[in-house]
Amino acid sequence: MTDTPRSQPPARRFPRREVILFAALLVAVLGVYAMMGVAYSTRMLVEAACYAILALGLTIQWGYAGQFNAGVMGFVALGGFAAMFFSIPVNDAFWDSELPGELGLALLYLLGAALVVYGATKLDRLGVPKRLRTVIAIVLAVVLYLAVISVLRGVTGEIESRAGFIGGLGLPAWTGWIVGGMLAGGIGYFIGHICLGLRSDYLAIATLGIAEIIKAFLKNSDWLTRGTATVSPLPWPTPGAGDLGFVLSRSLYLSVTAVMIAAIFFLLHRAYHAPWGRMIRAIRDNEVSAAAMGKDINRRRLEIFVLGCILMGIGGAALTSFNGIFDPQGFLPLNHTFLVLVMVILGGPGNNLGTIFGAVAVYLIWIMSEPLALFLMQLAVSFGEGVFGWDAPGHLGSRALQARVFVIGLLITLVLRFAPKGLLPEKVRHHG
Amino acid sequence: MNELVFFINNVIVAGSVTGSIYAIGAVGVTLIFSIMRFAHFAHADMMTFGAAMVLLLTLAFPGVGSAVGLPTAVVMLPLAMALTALLAVGVDRAFYKPLRAHGVKPIVMVIASLGVTLMLQGVIRLFAGTSGRSLYIGERKEIYRLELPFEAITRPVIVTEPQVILFVLTIAAVVGLHLFLSRSRLGKAMRAMSDNPDLALASGINTNTIVAVTWVIAGSLAAIAGTLLSLDVTFKPDLSFFLLLPIFAAAIVGGVGHPYGAIAGGFVVGFAETLAVFNWTVLLRPFQQHFPGWLELPRNLAFVGTEYKIVVPFFILVAILVWRPTGLFKGKVIT
Numbered sequence: 001m002t003d004t005p006r007s008q009p010p011a012r013r014f015p016r017r018e019v020i021l022f023a024a025l026l027v028a029v030l031g032v033y034a035m036m037g038v039a040y041s042t043r044m045l046v047e048a049a050c051y052a053i054l055a056l057g058l059t060i061q062w063g064y065a066g067q068f069n070a071g072v073m074g075f076v077a078l079g080g081f082a083a084m085f086f087s088i089p090v091n092d093a094f095w096d097s098e099l100p101g102e103l104g105l106a107l108l109y110l111l112g113a114a115l116v117v118y119g120a121t122k123l124d125r126l127g128v129p130k131r132l133r134t135v136i137a138i139v140l141a142v143v144l145y146l147a148v149i150s151v152l153r154g155v156t157g158e159i160e161s162r163a164g165f166i167g168g169l170g171l172p173a174w175t176g177w178i179v180g181g182m183l184a185g186g187i188g189y190f191i192g193h194i195c196l197g198l199r200s201d202y203l204a205i206a207t208l209g210i211a212e213i214i215k216a217f218l219k220n221s222d223w224l225t226r227g228t229a230t231v232s233p234l235p236w237p238t239p240g241a242g243d244l245g246f247v248l249s250r251s252l253y254l255s256v257t258a259v260m261i262a263a264i265f266f267l268l269h270r271a272y273h274a275p276w277g278r279m280i281r282a283i284r285d286n287e288v289s290a291a292a293m294g295k296d297i298n299r300r301r302l303e304i305f306v307l308g309c310i311l312m313g314i315g316g317a318a319l320t321s322f323n324g325i326f327d328p329q330g331f332l333p334l335n336h337t338f339l340v341l342v343m344v345i346l347g348g349p350g351n352n353l354g355t356i357f358g359a360v361a362v363y364l365i366w367i368m369s370e371p372l373a374l375f376l377m378q379l380a381v382s383f384g385e386g387v388f389g390w391d392a393p394g395h396l397g398s399r400a401l402q403a404r405v406f407v408i409g410l411l412i413t414l415v416l417r418f419a420p421k422g423l424l425p426e427k428v429r430h431h432g
Numbered sequence: 433m434n435e436l437v438f439f440i441n442n443v444i445v446a447g448s449v450t451g452s453i454y455a456i457g458a459v460g461v462t463l464i465f466s467i468m469r470f471a472h473f474a475h476a477d478m479m480t481f482g483a484a485m486v487l488l489l490t491l492a493f494p495g496v497g498s499a500v501g502l503p504t505a506v507v508m509l510p511l512a513m514a515l516t517a518l519l520a521v522g523v524d525r526a527f528y529k530p531l532r533a534h535g536v537k538p539i540v541m542v543i544a545s546l547g548v549t550l551m552l553q554g555v556i557r558l559f560a561g562t563s564g565r566s567l568y569i570g571e572r573k574e575i576y577r578l579e580l581p582f583e584a585i586t587r588p589v590i591v592t593e594p595q596v597i598l599f600v601l602t603i604a605a606v607v608g609l610h611l612f613l614s615r616s617r618l619g620k621a622m623r624a625m626s627d628n629p630d631l632a633l634a635s636g637i638n639t640n641t642i643v644a645v646t647w648v649i650a651g652s653l654a655a656i657a658g659t660l661l662s663l664d665v666t667f668k669p670d671l672s673f674f675l676l677l678p679i680f681a682a683a684i685v686g687g688v689g690h691p692y693g694a695i696a697g698g699f700v701v702g703f704a705e706t707l708a709v710f711n712w713t714v715l716l717r718p719f720q721q722h723f724p725g726w727l728e729l730p731r732n733l734a735f736v737g738t739e740y741k742i743v744v745p746f747f748i749l750v751a752i753l754v755w756r757p758t759g760l761f762k763g764k765v766i767t
Contacts, residue, residue, distance in 0.1 A: 068539050070473075070546065146712075150730040194753050200539040201471035202684075202753060208473075209677045209746040220739045333673060338550060341543070402562070406554025412547030413527045416540055 018353060018424060025361055032364065039246040044367050045360075046250055046322055049257035052359035053315030054336075055343040056264055056352060061308035063350030063426060064272070065301060066284040067196070070204040073336035074211030075309050077328065078187060079180030079316030081218055081225060084168065084326035086176030087235045091167020099159055103166070106152045113144035156223040165226045173237040177317040184313025185306045187214070192305040197298050203305075211337065218328035225328060232325035257318055261356065264311065268352050280304055281428075338408050339366060345415050347422050354424030366404075373403055435714050437580065437587045447706040448699070449595055449664055450678075452602040455698025456657040457675065458682035459609065459691050460650035466626035466689030467646045468532070470541035474523070475654055476675035477552035478516060482655025483567070483662040484560040484669065485512035490569050497571065505567040506597055509659055513652035520651030521644055523548055549672065556669050564666040567659070594663035605656060606695060609649070613691065618645055626689055674742055678705070681745035685752050687759030696760065701745050708735040708744045 033041040054072060061067045094100065120137040124130050159166060191210055195203040218225050225231065238252040271277050283290040283297050291297050316336075320326055339362065347358020415422070457479060464472040489508040497504030527544055576596070577588035613619040618641075625632040625642050633639055661675075662668070682701045686693025713733040720729060736743055752759065 066537070066539065068543060070542075146733060146735070149735075150733065153730075153732065194750055198753060198757055200537070201542055204473070204539070204542050205471060205677070205680045205684075206746075206749065206753070208673060209742070209749065212673055212677065212742050213740075213746055216740055216742055220737070334550070338546070341546075345543070402554050402557040404554075405557070406551050409547045409550025409552075409554060412550070413544050416536075416544050416547070417527070417530050420536070420540070 018357075021357055021423060025357060025364075028364055029360070032368070039250065042247060042250040042254060044364070046254045046257060047319065047367075048360045048363040049254060049261060050315050050319035050322060051340065051343065051363050052261055052356045053257070053264065053318065054312050054340045055347070055355045055359040056261070056268065057308040057311030057315060058340050058344045059347075059349055059352065059355040060268065060311065061305055062344055063348075063355070064277070064280050064284065065304045066200070067301065067305055067308075068200060068204045069207045069305075069308065069312075070337060071207030071209070071211030072312055072340045073331050073333050074207070074214040075184040075188065075312035076316030076319065076336045077211075077214050077218055077331040078184045079177070079313035079318075080320030080326055080331070082180030082183050082313070083173060083176035083317035083321045084225070084231050084234055086169050086171045086179060087173040087321065088168030088170070088231060090170045091163060091165065094159065094163035094166045097162060099155070099163060100166075102155045103159065106148070106155045109148050109151055113148050117141045117144060156221070159223040165223055165231075173235055173321050177237075177314050177321070180317035181310040181313040184316070185310040188306045188309025189302065192302045192309075196301045196305060211333070215328060215331055218331075225326065228327075228329060230325055230327040234321050234324050234326060236321060236324075253322060260314070260318070265352055265356070272352070334405055334408065338412070339363075342408060342411055342415070345412065345422055346419075348424035348426060349422060350426035351422070351424050354422055354426075357424060358422065369404055369407070434585060434587045435718060437585055437589055438714055439710075440589055443703070443706050443710050445589070445591060445595065447703040449598060449702075450705055451699035451702025452598055453657050453661045453664075453698075454678050454682045454702050455695040456602060456605055456653050456660075457679040458686065458694035458698045459605075460653045460657075461679055462683045462686065462689055462691055462694040463622075463646055464650050465683065467622065467643060468528070468541070470538040470545070471680065472650075473542060473545040473676060474548040474552060475650070475679060476672045477549050477556065478520060478651060478654035479658030479661070479675060480556055480669055480671060481519060481552055481658070482512050482516040482651075483658035483667050484556045485515045485655065486659045486662070487560055487565060487567060487667050490567060494570055502597075503568060503571055503593070503663070505659065505663055509656065512659060513655040516655035517648040517651035520647040520654070524643065524647050553669070553672060560667070560669055562669055564668045566666050567662050592664070594660070598660045598664065601656060601660065605653060609653075609691060612649075618642070622646065677742060677749070678702075678745040681749040681752075684749060684759055687761040690759065690761050693759055693761035700760075701748055704748055705741055705744045709738050709741055710734060 029041070029045070032044065036044075054076065057075075058069060058072060061069050117137060117140055120140050121133065123133040123136060128136070187210060191203070191206050195206045219227055221227065222229070236249070236253060238256055239249055241249045243249065244252065279290070279295055280300060282293070283295060283300055287297060323330075340359075343358040343362045344355055345358075346362060347356070348354025457475060460478075461472055461475050464470070464475070486505050486508050489511055490504045493508070494504060497507050500507055527548055528541060531541055531544055574593035576591045576593070578591065579588050613623060621632065621637045622642055622645065624635070624637060625639060629639065632642075661671075678701050679698075682697035683694050684697070685700050686695070686697030711732055711734045713729050713731060716729055716733070723729070
């Protein structure tokens with residue numbers, strides 16, 4: 001790049017690499033269609049499209065700004081929860097009792113307690129010594145927390161025993177998607193606000209932690225999500241398989257996600273080439289000089305982190321709605337964090353087209369690797385039995401799937417070492 | 433006064449146990465951080481790897497322990513430590529060293545260590561299975577009941593054999609580490625490199641050796657911590673991220689790059705966890721008659737349920753990052 005003379009603008013080269021890669025991807029997708037049937041392959045494409053939204057969220061954070069989010073799973077789960085909560089039918093057993101009032105009262109207590117504690121932290125303005133203020137605030141927080149949490153425990157236990165869970169709101173699914181994005185963005189703001197001014201490692205640690213916490217909360221709050229009992233079926237924003245048949249309904253869903261990706265892609269593309277995008281890259285590449293130019297680094301970082309989290313929430317909501325089941329235990333770091341990470345670093349961090357390519361390609365390999373791994377394992381076993389009279393250990397299927405964990409890990413380290421810019425590297429244009 | 437014994441059993445003993453395990457883990461993390469300047473996410477899986485090695489060795493040679501009078505798993509621990517140290521050095525050579533040579537940002541090393549985490553998880557589950565197993569194979573966990581010499585106390589304080597071993601080993605590891613860092617040439621060189629790598633290099637310290645030694649120490653400590661955890665409860669291959677958060681929290685509470693701070697941080701986090709899940713009603717119930725009539729004690733007065741234990745280290749982490757990002761003992765500058 002540096003050898004391009006400033007005086008002549010570089011000619012628009014033919015995007016050979018992109019065309020070859022996408023053509024290969026198209027051939028692979030068509031191959032899957034031919035082998036596995038239309039309904040299955042369309043399902044795979046829809047899931048790949050949802051993953052592409054997640055990957056776009058991560059590529060903003062990691063590729064544009066160099067922030068590493070190790071907790072994509074948590075934001076996906078939040079989006080999924082919102083999609084579930086807004087779209088499933090209203091639970092009359094809950095709303096017809098006096099329980100909503102009690103729950104509302106408990107939440108009001110919570111709000112009141114939070115306000116009181118917040119007020120206590122401002123006592124020093126009234127002339128209370130700072131040390132005393134801290135002690136008062138902490139004692140007050142502990143006592144009020146215990147009081148509120150025991151009220152809340154009572155109410156939620158009552159809900160579980162009498163109404164099962166609080167049910168949904170019965171609204172269209174897309175409202176849940178939007179709220180899911182907002183929820184994820186809110187949590188992202190909280191985390192980013194704390195960690196973004198510090199070393200980049202701390203963000204990774206904190207996001208990893210919040211992801212496990214969100215999962216633990218969703219798994220154990222039976223009154224809210226039915227926990228391990230799972231909620232299904234979740235309605236789709238498009239007509240379901242019952243009305244149109246599998247192929248047509250899935251194609252319709254696919255077109256919805258495709259439109260979303262196109263919109264996100266277009267907006268990101270514009271933002272990337274706008275002054276805002278240049279500023280973000282300047283901060284990523286040289287923080288000190290960007291700060292010297294008067295850029296508010298922490299604010300921009302927070303902006304981009306929250307934006308990425310919102311996309312992850314929306315993608316997670318779309319994915320959960322499509323799966324039709326909300327199962328908190330189904331959110332796995334491997335499937336929802338590391339797979340997305342591989343998509344981004346393999347496709348090309350900071351390059352939206354590369355990220356989408358990575359998402360579809362990696363998801364294709366991921367889905368196909370399951371039957372392939374089982375097949376290879378079976379082959380090895382029958383070979384071993386035939387030749388050596390080897391007694392195969394049990395649980396072969398689950399062990400074969402463990403191999404995928406290993407392969408994903410190996411892929412991450414290998415890509416970082418040998419192709420740190422991914423298959424479609426980010427093109428840094430020099431403005432002469 | 434039986435409530436007091438309940439408190440000792442559930443908070444003092446349990447807190448020291450978790451605290452010791454976190455402390456040993458956090459020392460490894462903090463050492464790696466101070467020498468190589470990145471948060472090593474694969475540490476929890478190195479702990480699991482050490483425990484898995486112990487499990488496999490115990491399965492291979494059962495009955496060795498009875499000859500010595502210790503559980504077989506403890507006899508096998510030195511071997512597992514050596515294997516884990518070997519693994520740590522091997523992983524560094526294969527995956528981290530090339531990246532270091534390229535001079536990548538620390539965050540890329542973090543991602544690489546996440547890749548290593550996944551690889552280790554795959555290997556561990558392939559060989560040790562996915563379900564929990566006890567490390568006591570064909571042996572019995574000794575349980576010591578200490579009667580307290582008071583009239584009012586009828587319940588004994590309960591300490592199990594692995595817990596005693598754990599305390600002994602923790603103290604041995606901490607004292608050994610202290611002597612190594614403060615007395616030996618290599619330990620001093622390590623501290624020099626942690627303070628200023630360029631100056632250390634310029635004054636003739638072989639940084640490659642120091643890196644290898646760091647991995648050996650971190651690997652063996654991880655094996656100790658993992659084995660002790662598995663001895664105390666059971667061997668679980670899927671603890672990874674649930675261990676990682678408390679360990680990082682401990683390292684950051686103690687001040688990153690500060691081995692003694694990490695030990696203190698481990699105990700802070702361990703005790704905070706046990707205190708948070710402790711049901712305070714048990715302690716308050718004897719004073720019930722002194723309370724005003726309108727105040728009724730709820731049955732469960734724990735801060736968080738045991739299923740939300742992971743919230744505690746996260747809360748500590750957030751609190752320390754907000755109020756004192758350098759940690760309690762002024763660790764490395766963290767920007």
